[in-house]
Amino acid sequence: MICRTEVCKDRKARIKQITNHPYFGFFIITFLMLIVQLLRAAGVPVSNTLVRAFGITMIYIIVALGFSILLGYAGLASLGTAGFVGIGTYILGYFTKNLEASVFIVILVSIVGAIVIGLIVGFISLRIEGMYLAIITLGLSEILNEVFKNAVSITNGTNGLGLDSQLILFKNLIFIDHNTIFIVTAIIMFFMMILTLNLIKSPTGRALLAMRNSTSAAQAMGVSILKYRLMAFIVSTVYAMLGGVIYMSYISFSIPTTWSLAFSLNILAAVIVGGSQSIYGIVLGTFMIFGLNLGVFQQFDFFKNNPAISVMFNGLLIILVIMFYPGGLIRLVTTTYYKLKKALAKLKTKWREYRYGSDN
Amino acid sequence: MAPIINQIYANFLEKRINSAKTKTEFYDNYLPIKLQTLEEKLNRKIEIIRLKHKQKLLALEIPAGIESDYLKENYEAEIARLEEKFYWKQRVVKASAKRKGEEAATKLQELDKEKNIKASEIKNKYYPEVSTDAKSNYEINQPILIQSLNEKIDKLQDSHQEKVENFKNKTKKAVEKYQDINNNLSTKLHEITKDKVAKYSLEENVVLSLKSLSMHFGGLKAVDDLSFDVKEGEIFGLIGPNGAGKTTVFNCITRFYKPTYGDIYFKNIYGEVVYLNDKLVHNIIKEGIVRTFQNVEMVWELNVIDNLLVAAHTIYRSGFFGHLLNSRLLRQEEKVMRRKAMKILADLGISDYQYAYPYGLPYGILKKIELARTLMANPKLIILDEPAAGLNDAETADLAKVIKKIRDEYKATIFLVEHDMGLVMDICDTVCAISFGKKLAIGTPKEIQNSKVVQEAYLGGE
Numbered sequence: 001m002i003c004r005t006e007v008c009k010d011r012k013a014r015i016k017q018i019t020n021h022p023y024f025g026f027f028i029i030t031f032l033m034l035i036v037q038l039l040r041a042a043g044v045p046v047s048n049t050l051v052r053a054f055g056i057t058m059i060y061i062i063v064a065l066g067f068s069i070l071l072g073y074a075g076l077a078s079l080g081t082a083g084f085v086g087i088g089t090y091i092l093g094y095f096t097k098n099l100e101a102s103v104f105i106v107i108l109v110s111i112v113g114a115i116v117i118g119l120i121v122g123f124i125s126l127r128i129e130g131m132y133l134a135i136i137t138l139g140l141s142e143i144l145n146e147v148f149k150n151a152v153s154i155t156n157g158t159n160g161l162g163l164d165s166q167l168i169l170f171k172n173l174i175f176i177d178h179n180t181i182f183i184v185t186a187i188i189m190f191f192m193m194i195l196t197l198n199l200i201k202s203p204t205g206r207a208l209l210a211m212r213n214s215t216s217a218a219q220a221m222g223v224s225i226l227k228y229r230l231m232a233f234i235v236s237t238v239y240a241m242l243g244g245v246i247y248m249s250y251i252s253f254s255i256p257t258t259w260s261l262a263f264s265l266n267i268l269a270a271v272i273v274g275g276s277q278s279i280y281g282i283v284l285g286t287f288m289i290f291g292l293n294l295g296v297f298q299q300f301d302f303f304k305n306n307p308a309i310s311v312m313f314n315g316l317l318i319i320l321v322i323m324f325y326p327g328g329l330i331r332l333v334t335t336t337y338y339k340l341k342k343a344l345a346k347l348k349t350k351w352r353e354y355r356y357g358s359d360n
Numbered sequence: 361m362a363p364i365i366n367q368i369y370a371n372f373l374e375k376r377i378n379s380a381k382t383k384t385e386f387y388d389n390y391l392p393i394k395l396q397t398l399e400e401k402l403n404r405k406i407e408i409i410r411l412k413h414k415q416k417l418l419a420l421e422i423p424a425g426i427e428s429d430y431l432k433e434n435y436e437a438e439i440a441r442l443e444e445k446f447y448w449k450q451r452v453v454k455a456s457a458k459r460k461g462e463e464a465a466t467k468l469q470e471l472d473k474e475k476n477i478k479a480s481e482i483k484n485k486y487y488p489e490v491s492t493d494a495k496s497n498y499e500i501n502q503p504i505l506i507q508s509l510n511e512k513i514d515k516l517q518d519s520h521q522e523k524v525e526n527f528k529n530k531t532k533k534a535v536e537k538y539q540d541i542n543n544n545l546s547t548k549l550h551e552i553t554k555d556k557v558a559k560y561s562l563e564e565n566v567v568l569s570l571k572s573l574s575m576h577f578g579g580l581k582a583v584d585d586l587s588f589d590v591k592e593g594e595i596f597g598l599i600g601p602n603g604a605g606k607t608t609v610f611n612c613i614t615r616f617y618k619p620t621y622g623d624i625y626f627k628n629i630y631g632e633v634v635y636l637n638d639k640l641v642h643n644i645i646k647e648g649i650v651r652t653f654q655n656v657e658m659v660w661e662l663n664v665i666d667n668l669l670v671a672a673h674t675i676y677r678s679g680f681f682g683h684l685l686n687s688r689l690l691r692q693e694e695k696v697m698r699r700k701a702m703k704i705l706a707d708l709g710i711s712d713y714q715y716a717y718p719y720g721l722p723y724g725i726l727k728k729i730e731l732a733r734t735l736m737a738n739p740k741l742i743i744l745d746e747p748a749a750g751l752n753d754a755e756t757a758d759l760a761k762v763i764k765k766i767r768d769e770y771k772a773t774i775f776l777v778e779h780d781m782g783l784v785m786d787i788c789d790t791v792c793a794i795s796f797g798k799k800l801a802i803g804t805p806k807e808i809q810n811s812k813v814v815q816e817a818y819l820g821g822e
Binding site: 010195198199201202203204205206207209210213214216217218219220221222223224225231277354355356357 | 404408448451452454455458614616640641642643644645646650651653657658659660661662666669670671672673674676678680683684685686690733737
């Protein structure tokens with residue numbers, strides 16, 4: 001529709017105001033995630049694996065968002081993500097099964113736990129940087145993994161802890177079906193995206209970037225390195241633990257082998273492949289690393305029988321992305337978008353020439 | 361015990377007073393921004409109401425046959441649109457005929473006919489036969505419409521006025537409240553501290569004072585027993601041959617190094633004398649000392665304005681959760697800060713670059729951006745580490761102008777280290793020459809130029 005009157009133009013400007021709003025993109029992503037569930041509700045036969053793949057990808061997006069604040073903004077590398085997510089799952093499992101505590105209490109406890117762990121790692125990060133920090137956090141994660149394996153009374157050891165899909169909302173045990181948790185997860189992801197965007201666009205995000213570029217310049221501008229390193233670690237750990245809690249309530253099963261080094265590396269890969277400073281990039285990266293394997297490859301028997309192939313695919317992806325798109329795949333998406341736009345404009349002029357004849 | 365508690369209480373009061381001061385400043389700065397946005401909103405609303413009114417009036421005017429400007433405008437616009445449409449249709453016909461090698465004349469004639477019919481239709485639509493009924497209807501309704509329009513606009517303006525008044529009152533109340541708090545706390549603070557003589561004192565119009573500052577790295581005496589005073593509002597130059605310890609002095613003042621011994625005193629933005637040796641690196645900026653670095657230290661991922669906002673970091677009142685939830689206070693503060701940043705950029709003549717990313721900008725511009733960044737934190741003392749390094753002559757001359765301008769307009773004292781003697785002698789009021797960490801001479805540029813000791817240090821003895 002072409003607008004000629006001023007009133008109509010005003011209406012159009014208002015619509016544009018909504019679509020240009022930074023949260024609108026997140027809304028679209030959340031909606032796209034929910035489509036599988038909606039299709040299923042409408043009666044279309046969608047396989048369980050696909051729905052589960054979407055659910056798990058959303059949970060991992062939350063974890064990766066926290067990690068991107070740490071890596072992309074604070075410039076600190078950590079390989080402890082797996083351990084932190086694992087703690088989240090076991091907190092929910094233990095508190096629901098043995099103590100019969102409400103989910104809200106579990107979330108509170110996991111946040112407090114995340115703050116404590118974040119403080120510990122943050123203080124370590126003050127003295128150690130770069131590769132060495134990564135190795136130290138890796139050590140922490142491995143210690144946690146051993147604890148998961150051996151603290152049988154809490155974690156049920158290597159057999160894994162199951163929940164029978166029971167949750168306690170306020171007082172009573174409630175059996176919540178996975179469809180509801182799927183939707184709740186999507187909503188939580190939406191809000192986590194908004195919070196992340198707010199944080200990285202705020203003075204805090206700018207201070208983190210300044211710290212990443214040069215610690216001495218950041219200090220000269222009044223940025224306390226201690227405060228912001230601790231903050232970055234705490235935020236990322238809170239995201240990871242929250243991811244763990246949601247994982248446990250959605251999958252209802254947690255086993256130590258999931259929370260090994262491979263998981264930390266995969267989250268790192270997702271953030272790097274997608275683009276460590278872009279929220280859309282992280283969504284894309286998580287899909288490439290986790291979603292493709294869970295949602296597409298697992299549908300075929302060939303990949304099911306040879307699980308190593310998806311790992312090889314991930315490796316190849318990382319090599320290609322780092323070689324050709326150091327800024328992440330999101331750069332590729334934006335550049336192709338602009339190229340496509342240019343090509344379309346060219347095509348349009350050509351078509352006009354054909355239809356209307358040349359101007360002379 | 362009592363003195364310690366008193367001291368803690370006094371510190372607490374000082375912090376409260378300072379925060380109250382920043383709050384009043386914030387409200388003062390936010391008022392014009394809010395008023396402007398309110399005004400813009402009102403104007404847009406009024407414009408749309410006027411347009412709607414014109415359209416209603418048009419519906420009355422057309423049957424009554426009254427020729428108004430708005431009617432004529434509409435008619436002409438519609439005719440123009442028709443012309444354009446048929447122009448393109450003609451082009452299509454001509455192009456297809458050319459492709460097929462046929463004659464286009466008959467088709468063009470048909471198109472012309474069609475166009476004439478449509479044009480007459482439009483004319484009939486806008487200038488129909490006049491009926492007396494419609495005329496009387498117009499005469500009755502037109503004044504009513506105009507009255508309703510005026511009423512609506514009046515209503516809007518009234519509500520706008522009300523909003524403005526409300527906001528002004530709110531701001532006034534807030535400012536008064538914080539001023540009251542300020543006064544109360546100040547009297548309390550005075551009561552506590554009246555018995556005590558000020559801990560440190562500086563001579564009048566001295567901003568920064570180094571007292572026998574020494575910095576030893578192992579056996580190397582980078583700075584050795586150095587003392588000098590920097591006066592308020594002057595441009596103070598520190599010169600010396602390579603390795604004389606100039607940058608070490610800077611790093612001692614800004615607390616990047618902890619001096620081996622010696623004291624540094626500074627009169628901060630609130631007029632109190634502080635002992636800088638007690639302060640932490642990132643708290644130096646709160647006292648009013650901002651520094652730049654030899655090699656420009658930008659945040660390369662942020663554009664120029666955001667780079668400036670990084671330096672305003674300590675002025676923000678909103679905390680972590682405010683940032684996380686993008687609170688209202690944060691949004692207001694961002695508006696205030698952005699306006700301030702734009703003003704500073706305009707003052708330094710680099711507002712063209714405000715949305716550019718620093719990566720790839722000329723070095724001279726980057727240096728200016730760094731200068732602009734120091735101004736964001738309301739500095740009292742700006743410390744420049746070799747501002748002219750890597751600049752050509754024209755850029756250096758420009759920089760000298762900018763530095764003088766900053767001193768005059770922002771009432772800041774400037775303390776610089778420089779190798780470019782032309783610049784130093786041109787802009788500095790006082791120059792201090794050091795060599796191997798020891799003071800050689802201090803005085804006006806002329807005196808330093810004629811000083812034998814300095815000449816020896818630079819050129820070597822006979």
